[in-house]
Amino acid sequence: MDSSRRRFLFACLGGVAAVGAGLALYPVYNYLAPNKTGANEEKVSIPESDILPGDAKFFDFRGETGVIVHKKSGELIALSAVCTHLGCIVQWESAKQDFLCPCHGGRYTEDGVVISGPPPRPLGKLPFTVAGGAIIVG
């Protein structure tokens, strides 16, 4: 067989093999990829009476952990509870009215602002509304 014809046929075979591999890998990738369906629409409702002034409540929110703080002043704030340093979940210290990350000692105010330690950024804020005695996050 002419060598240019052979090269062409090998190239076609390589193309078919690449398409076949893609057809096989596409469903496997989608099978293994984390499921994101509906994640951006999910809302969480927490009764206002569940959180006393000076207290905080942790909850699952769209695959991560959130926290609502009921400040002693009466104000409510919803934050991401994921430490901005390396992703540990911060703990609410009701005696000091602040957050402490147990992993590397990062400390945040009740508004999520960094006081000390390695965290590079404040805790992310979560949108919420209050209606009918319930705090609706998201």
Added chain:
Amino acid sequence: MGILKSVSDWFETRLGIKDLVEKNLTGYLLPRNINFWYSMGSVVLFIFVMQVLTGILLLVYYIPESDKAFGSVVGIMNRVPFGWLIRMCHVVGSSMMVLFVLFHMLSVLFMGSYKRPRELNWLSGFILFTLVQAICLTGYLLPWSQLSFWATTVATNSVGAIPHIGKFLVEFLRGGTLVGPPTLGRFYTLHIAVIPVLLATVIGAHLFFLERIGVSTPPFGLDNTKNRWQGDAFRYEEHPGGIPFFPNYLLRDMTSIAVYFVLLATIVFFFPNLCFTKDAFVQANPFQTPAHIKPEWYFLANYQTLKLFPNEFIGLSIQGAAMTFLALLPFIDRGNEKHPLKRPLFLAAAIGGILLFIALMVWGHYS
């Protein structure tokens, strides 16, 4: 291309790749009259690899607890993207593995390739056949459906017919008196760890025996179809002037694998319920035995044989005797002739056996 050549030369000077390719691929000569039946073994090996890959993927979402197993399988089928495809490939693949092992076994039988000096090939192949049946039996329970639960109850019950130790064996197999959560734990361990490792090991031995003694010559298109083995010393069966494994017979293997893919895809996409009865879609209920529960097609002949004999032990013994006969066939059939048409006794027994197997299977399905 310069870099590729440098890398290739680096490996060549350390591993002698060209020599390996010459010995095992381009210089590995097969008989010129080889036929497509010789690719059945490669198809079975390919199916095994696919079962391992799809099985590993299923492990990501499957939960091996009796109260969660069925739900996890429903989740894989209905919620996980392409979960239905992975699971269906695994389910259909298990039946295909048994089918193609039977094809491979029949081709070896009809072409007399089990005869000496290939007794070890046959014995290792027979062990593989038994392991394939065991992995299918253990995998069947894992979805924890009514079909799974009660088919396993029937299958494990039959062991109880063995005198004296039967009851102990049944309870040991089940992890209790009845099929339950301990049974799932045991069968799960056997299915994903123990039997696949055994299969891989025995496949390795099977391929080693094949490689060591050489491929047998098919008895078709030859004047002399007798077994030429002298029995005095080890001799590798060479095929001078034969066709190279690479690329010629490898292409034939790949063609057979492609045909298998077509068969698999046809069933997965167009006849998905072929492998399921309605009891496969209901979660296991230990207090309710469904009517007409039956094992998978490859166990129907065994199931019907047990129903035929009033004494379960006799039924088991007859099946045991048949399997033992099959396992020891190279030591029983010591004739030199390999061509099936020149072995009338063998041909009659083989065709009779195949027809009996099919008849029992059909009878078992409709009974």
